Amino acid sequence: MKYGNRGMNLPCTCATSGRCYITSQNHGYEVDVTTLKNGWEPLFTNANDNSNEGIWMGQGGKPFFSVQFHPESAPGPRDTEFLFDVFIKSMLESASQGQLVPIDIPGGELAANIALRPKEEVKKVLVLGSGGLSIGQAGEFDYSGSQAIKALKEEGIYTILVNPNIATIQTSKGLADKVYFLPVTPDFVRRIIKHEKPDGIYCTFGGQTALGVGIALKDEFEGLGVKVLGTPIETVITTEDRDLFAKAMEEIGEKCAESASAVNYPEALAAAKKIGFPVIVRAAFALGGLGSGFASNEEELSELCSKAFATSPQVLVEKSMKGWKEIEYEVVRDCRNNCITVCNMENFDPLGIHTGDSIVVAPSQTLSDADYNMLRTTAVNVIRHLGVIGECNIQYALNPFSKEYCIIEVNARLSRSSALASKATGYPLAFIAAKLGLNIPLNEIRNSVTKLTSACFEPSLDYCVVKIPRWDLKKFNRVSTALSSSMKSVGEVMAIGRTFEETIQKAIRCIDDTFPGFGENSAVKIDDIDYEIANPTDKRLFAIATAFKRGYSVDKINKMSNIDKWFLTRLERLSKTESIIS
């Protein structure tokens, strides 16, 4: 092989089950499968270049097998560690029977796997848009809807779109075959279905609005002759209802934050007392964390509950993990259980600020391979257990001083983070998710950029991506500028560069054309930098710059803000460079 197969992201397809695994490799030679004889057969094939990655003696043959990749990973994904179990099982069986017992490769039979989830034969599909723009629901859903429509058109499917927002790409000419400029509400959607009689419906491309419609109509779809494509509505409900979600996570032994749900204030208070203050209160079925926040005493809890119960019938009282790292993964799963994590992201701001209001860095910068793959393995286990088909987003809180972590939430739909991940990696998440909804397996979809390699791969970046939210809080006089667990930003910018310093500078300059970069900023008035750093508002980044100017150390700012020292050291370098050149 010219340059071999090296890296931690090489997809290998198993010959028996058709399953595709992401493997860690370092080899420069391949087996010429045409020369195999005496009962040897290919077992694994590289999904990118079709080179051989493993051989065995076939079903019912002698229990010998060999692989070219590293099933033990380290570094890399742990997808193929099961081969050790196959090896040990073979040893035990052969030893107990005193003869060679054929091995069984897990994952089932290819034919059975295909029969279990055959390709959906749909001719006409309804895609739900997200409706009007609001905080927490903006251009990203226009993007995901447009991608989905493109994917469906590529498959020759007649697409109908419902979206009242005329100022979107997805409603423009040449995309959907038919557009209904009607509100995305259960009533209108029902009437459209009755009129158009589509075969299938996608509810996961229109944010929370479309999901809400899907949940409201879930019992009617069958009667109307419409099939829900992609992630089943039950899965969506499990991820949205925090009680059900906590139970589902318990089933696979994964940790969620200690929490309890409540439907009124006394219940919430009892829960908070049991868990212990400070707590975070979240409203169920809410968009952008609306009506949620931190409470460190009873008064704050009462205030939060009155807000939360105004928008939601149920709130969740959770143990607060303020100061922990917040990490996100974008995971894709197809109908045959193939899973990949397309991108992981680390929040610059520790837990406590809504992701939509956080500065986000992709890929994660301060995780080790063990941390990264611990969370990756969990992400894959979780979405397999939940049965997501398509794309989903999983958020973790990671203790910066140990390996302790817990799952904050799972979004079983295209989200703001998936739009960011798509742009950051170049992986068309929404496009792929729409195809997966038709039960096309991931390894059979071609990479839409190369057209040659498989879409079943994990992009490995050789650059750094920084997203910074844009707030317009100045325009709203009576709104508090404090950032918390409900989202306030109205937009975001993304920058790409080869170093963190370069990237964050680009991003800061993009937010506002009057911002010269990281440094003291006369346009942003900061009265008390100590308070600002400890209690984040939209100006925290500039408060940090001022602090460095005044001689604060990285350790001091880290203690005040819990922002990882790695990020702070990089910002300090920018500040030092500024003082040298000015």
Added chain:
Amino acid sequence: MVGYPESLTDPSYSSQILILTYPLVGNYGVPERPNVETSSIPTDQDAHNVPPATHLLDSLPLEFESSHIHVSALVVANYHPSFSHHLANSSLGQWLKEQGIPAIWGVDTRMLTKRIREGGVLLGRVLTRQVNETEERGREPGVLGGVSRLLNGLSGSSLTRSVSNDGLTTNWREDYNVVPFSDPNSENLVAKVSTKEPTLYTATTGSDIKLHPKTGKPLRVMAIDVGMKWNQIRCFRERGVEVKVVPWVSGSWATVGLANGRITTSTPRPTLTTVSSSPTVLVTLPWSRRPSPTLPRRSKTPRHPCSVSVSDTSCSPSLPAPRPER
């Protein structure tokens, strides 16, 4: 991004120059090193991978795949000695210094990656510049030093050189300590990385201990070490299986010769003849000239049940993680 301690200690990268495609390296430092004798001995003096006893393996950081760094040099785009991780004990640079491994940063690794992807793997070398006492004195290291040098008027000699350019293309070698190319494929890398003494690793305490169905003794895998990674041992131990790691060739295993087409002329041709006396064999090859199936096919069917798993890797100077084609 992630995985540099694992890759640097992976014996399959033995004698290779490792180029990391992710530009920011060393972010999470290096965990505390095991107190293994070899870890402080420079690799050129003792390249043998001395595996620690079972209890020591238990205490080892998961980030280590062997007791010391196996690559011959490291090339990265960007490096800063600061690091941040709760397990970290020192910076990456500090660890490389301890082990005597040269490393270079400030290289356009993306361009280098593209070249290697188009031209295939090739021999490389990392040269150090001859230190000019007067020029180097009082220099502030790193990027910040570079910035201040730029601003305070470029240091005399480098400014003249970049303007006049004389001799830059032809005589650059004069400024460097030139070492000859060394071809790792001409060395017996297996002998270099393989363990010297057979070592037994018992199953992890608390794991579901597997017993041999006939004898009732703990189930044991024999692994011929031709560049084994510690995580392979961990994977078995965590599953309640003992692992006996044996040298690639030794007196007591006189008949087990495992090699491949072109190690050195003095090395016997590969044969795997006496696996029959072993319970189960796991073969991991760090390096192979030929496709691995030759191994299992040549082996006689053993009397005892035997599974052979070969993981084949190569050892030309190469990329650890080429960017995927998208």
